[in-house]
Amino acid sequence: KNQVEQSPQSLIILEGKNCTLQCNYTVSPFSNLRWYKQDTGRGPVSLTIMTFSENTKSNGRYTATLDADTKQSSLHITASQLSDSASYICVVKSSGAGSYQLTFGKGTKLSVIP
Amino acid sequence: DVKVTQSSRYLVKRTGEKVFLECVQDMDHENMFWYRQDPGLGLRLIYFSYDVKMKEKGDIPEGYSVSREKKERFSLILESASTNQTSMYLCASSLQGKGYNEQFFGPGTRLTVL
Numbered sequence: 001k002n003q004v005e006q007s008p009q010s011l012i013i014l015e016g017k018n019c020t021l022q023c024n025y026t027v028s029p030f031s032n033l034r035w036y037k038q039d040t041g042r043g044p045v046s047l048t049i050m051t052f053s054e055n056t057k058s059n060g061r062y063t064a065t066l067d068a069d070t071k072q073s074s075l076h077i078t079a080s081q082l083s084d085s086a087s088y089i090c091v092v093k094s095s096g097a098g099s100y101q102l103t104f105g106k107g108t109k110l111s112v113i114p
Numbered sequence: 115d116v117k118v119t120q121s122s123r124y125l126v127k128r129t130g131e132k133v134f135l136e137c138v139q140d141m142d143h144e145n146m147f148w149y150r151q152d153p154g155l156g157l158r159l160i161y162f163s164y165d166v167k168m169k170e171k172g173d174i175p176e177g178y179s180v181s182r183e184k185k186e187r188f189s190l191i192l193e194s195a196s197t198n199q200t201s202m203y204l205c206a207s208s209l210q211g212k213g214y215n216e217q218f219f220g221p222g223t224r225l226t227v228l
Contacts, residue, residue, distance in 0.1 A: 034216070043118070043204050043219030044157075089156070093215065102217070106156035 002027040006090050006105035013112055017080055021108045023073040023090035031095035035064050035075045038087045038107070047075070047088075080112045117141070118220035120205055126226045133192040135223050137205030144210035146188035147172075147217065148180060150201040157204065163188055164210060195227045 036044035090105040121136035159172030
């Protein structure tokens with residue numbers, strides 16, 4: 001069964017500090033992996049997408065890495081800001097039949113405090 | 115900019131009522147999806163549609179039905195609302211075909227069934 005596990009479940013950091021969120025998956029066959037940011041009471045918004053051949057991708061202060069061999073991804077946030085407080089969801093797409101086959105992680109809730 | 119709108123941000127209904135949740139997208143996307151999101155469970159797919167008048171069951175379709183009469187509109191129907199359907203409901207849309215297939219989410223409807 002396809003699964004996406006995220007850790008930690010929740011995290012509290014001081015403003016200005018860095019943090020790394022983890023995502024392990026067992027989705028097969030693998031197509032791509034996205035990180036979404038979901039502000040409280042809002043829908044998720046895509047931060048990055050990574051395909052099999054990509055190791056690192058950045059979007060401003062967000063840097064995602066992918067190790068397709070170990071089936072692990074991380075999202076690193078640099079110099080955190082209060083507005084980074086949100087849930088971060090790892091989503092893996094299978095390349096199997098159908099364009100809808102997404103497996104969602106349960107998310108990491110990040111709180112950035114002053 | 116892709117825009118996915120949902121008819122209500124907050125909704126309170128009574129047990130047994132028929133509930134309609136509406137979703138509209140403005141980017142001519144073929145695929146549309148309904149998810150529910152509950153604490154500790156992440157996003158779970160209820161139904162999706164890859165074309166007008168077409169629908170497919172997701173992981174948790176029981177107690178729900180959908181309607182897609184026009185390409186831009188996808189409705190979720192709770193025939194007889196129950197308290198265990200209290201949740202955040204998210205609509206999403208995406209393009210058809212192979213590729214990144216990013217799903218664009220609406221802001222969500224928080225439904226409370228009393």
